Amino acid sequence: MSDTTANSDRETLAAKRRAVGAFGDRIFHGITAASALIVLALIAGIAMSLVVGAWPALSKFGFGFLTSTEWNPVTNNYGALVGIFGTLVSSALAMVIAVPVSFGIALFVTELAPVWLRRPISTAIELLAAIPSIIYGMWGLFVLAPFLSDYVQPWLNDAFGDLPIFGYLFSGPPIGIGVFTAGLVLAIMVIPFITAVMRDTFEVVPAVLKESSYSLGATTWEVVRSVVLPFTKTGVVGGIMLGLGRALGETMAVTFVIGNSHSIPNGLFYPGNSIAATLANEFTEASGGLYTSALIALGLVLFVITLIVLALARLLLMQLSNQEGR
Incomplete structure (x- = not known):
């Protein structure tokens, strides 16, 4: 009985560790994905602000500005x-x-x-x-x-x-x-x-x-x-x-x-x-x-x-x- 109980306890502990590990992997994946998306959002924001600020000049001069x-x-x-x-x-x-x-x-x-x-x-x-x-x-x-x-x-x-x-x-x-x-x-x-x-x-x-x-x-x-x-x-x-x-x-x-x-x-x-x-x-x-x-x-x-x-x-x-x- 003792061996069966010990094996059951080990299996339960291993299952808990796998669950904790999977939860940690999801958190890590979310953090890294958010970091990458923040970089993309910053680039898009910079580009959008430049376009908005430059629009009066671009609309007046057009391609001739270049x-x-x-x-x-x-x-x-x-x-x-x-x-x-x-x-x-x-x-x-x-x-x-x-x-x-x-x-x-x-x-x-x-x-x-x-x-x-x-x-x-x-x-x-x-x-x-x-x-x-x-x-x-x-x-x-x-x-x-x-x-x-x-x-x-x-x-x-x-x-x-x-x-x-x-x-x-x-x-x-x-x-x-x-x-x-x-x-x-x-x-x-x-x-x-x-x-x-x-x-x-x-x-x-x-x-x-x-x-x-x-x-x-x-x-x-x-x-x-x-x-x-x-x-x-x-x-x-x-x-x-x-x-x-x-x-x-x-x-x-x-x-x-x-x-x-x-x-x-x-x-x-x-x-x-x-x-x-x-x-x-x-x-x-x-x-x-x-x-x-x-x-x-x-x-x-x-x-x-x-x-x-x-x-x-x-x-x-x-x-x-x-x-x-x-």
Whole structure:
């Protein structure tokens, strides 16, 4: 009888534990689902508020708001093309500079650097990511811009000024501030983020795969090209898109060095503007409903650009995932 009673008690206790566990799972599921829905609700709320605030400007200017270069608060004529151009060009220039540098740093830290040197370099990269953007802007204005004006921009003008494409890109007065300086500062700012993601993804590559390639006589570059990159391509693309998203939305650092000129620059050395810089410079001084609405419309355009970039990144990652194993 005692054995039967003991077995019955154990079964009852196990049933109670299963019931408690199932109840806890339901609570956990509800909390996580609510958290995800809160994020979606926040994004939808932000988008809706931007659309409502931007509607007066969008209804007045229509599609011409995206194609007009005029920005005149006196006559209440506004266009977003200058800000869109400056945002895309400065971000593209930043990625052209930052991606190869970040790849080289991550590769050196994970594959080439001595063990005693890896930790200091990784710590320095993390410290760069912790510097506030306004500090980057002040440094770019007071240190980097004079250096570029005195040494780099005159040399680029002399070296590439006569070439068909590069002559256009590297043309303009060597005054230090402009789209080129903004792109360079953005590159320095996003390098730590891209490097950190690449480094972490490179470190998860199984050592047996790399050692097998080395045993077959492969060089370091061949191992990176044939083993490391195919294994980590999803993480690498994700890190690049993370840096691009940071560059698109950067405000204070770009405001300091881009020049804040409401005109399409004729070269990288000319002053320009970006959407974030325009918002930072003019939102507190906006007077009148249409002026404020135009600034909110700029924010809506930046929001849409960021969504498009993230959507393209997600599609690229899905395509890379589907191609794995082929």
